[in-house]
Amino acid sequence: MTKIAIFGVGLIGGSLALCYKGKPDFTVVGHSPNPNSVEKLLKRNVVDHATTDMAAAVDGADYIFLCVPVGNLEEYVQKLMKLPLKQGCIITDVGSTKASITESAAAHLKEGYYFIGGHPMAGSERHGVEAASSHLYENAFYVLTPAEGTPQAEVDRLTNLLSHTKAQIVQVDAREHDDIVGAISHLPHIIAVALVNQVRSYNESNPLYQNLAAGGFRDITRIASSEPTIWRDILVNNREVLLKLLKDWNDEISRFVQLIEQSDGEGIAEQFRIAGEFRSKLPERRKGVLTSLFDIYVDVPDHPGIIGSITSLLGNARINLSNIQIIESREDVPGILRLSFRNQEEADRASELLGKEYAVHV
Ligand SMILES: NC(=O)c1ccc[n+]([C@@H]2O[C@H](COP(=O)([O-])OP(=O)(O)OC[C@H]3O[C@@H](n4cnc5c(N)ncnc54)[C@H](O)[C@@H]3O)[C@@H](O)[C@H]2O)c1
Ligand SMILES: O=C(O)C(=O)C[C@]1(C(=O)O)C=C[C@@H](O)C=C1
Structure with a gap:
């Protein structure tokens, strides 16, 4: 029996737990310092056992996943080092930054244990165990950042365990990870918040x-x-990287200020062309079930039964609708429905079909 202990069973930790829970040969223990959370984990059937006791959680564990916020990771590694762990135990984390935890863990690690930093490139704006899904990691990249000197056999052992997530495992240097993920994840979060x-x-x-x-x-x-x-x-943890990225971002924005000041239409169009070309080369959407949807938007008149008409049209054509959301529904404007499909082909067929009767946007 392989024992997995998970600290911080929220969106990411809970989704990992669900990849192993109920599978033969695995037992999953969740830890929380809060007794109410322990009760919730058991009630939701996300783990086999749950406890507030750290020592009990890690007793005999083959793998320990730290899924707490980035600011708590180092403290957890240090607490673990004071407990008797199973010889050969692999400790890993899921934090969105990798340099500081990879370096700090290497400095505190005791003989006979291994630390391998990890970061699943899948998630959502939601949080908490309520948002967890066993499908979250399917087809997503899952980065491992082993420190120098970590035996490849141990990295392979963790990679093998993670195959149950159906993610694609890649090894990246921790600092390089923080540079890249700073640009493709952390900076976009700052921009989104600033814009809102x-x-x-x-x-x-x-x-x-x-x-x-x-x-x-x-x-x-x-x-x-x-x-x-x-x-x-x-953001606090990836400070140095983000300060440089924000400076570059200011330069990008200044370029637009200049183009607009000069009413340089061709220059503006060129920026869109370059961006569109790069974006079209991004790998196929690889994210897990929470986000791997292909959306179309349909303007609909605001009258009763309209959703039924649309779902019937799709059903009769055997097009599988994954999700439907009313984005706008007020008397003074036409309604907008967001229809989500599992793949591009179904989204295209739905666009063509519904486009005969409604205005469809992709
Ligand atoms: N949300 C994402 O999209 C995403 C994606 C990849 C990695 N991550 C990383 O995963 C980790 C967890 O994020 P999440 O999105 O699952 O958040 P979450 O809020 O859903 O889960 C965090 C869990 O940690 C617990 N927790 C919070 N503070 C704690 C503390 N001081 N001690 C012990 N437990 C504590 C919470 O109760 C919760 O169970 C973070 O390190 C984050 O950077 C997040
Ligand atoms: O899809 C989202 O909502 C996410 O924020 C996921 C996302 C990302 O930025 O891509 C966020 C943080 C992570 O550490 C990894 C993935």
């Missing part, structure tokens, strides 16, 4: 801002709803 707050302040004097905010604003700002304390820790 800019519009929020205009909205204070004119609520029409909020009312007119449609697909574009929603698409670029989803991640602004992410959990504040998780992101506080990530």
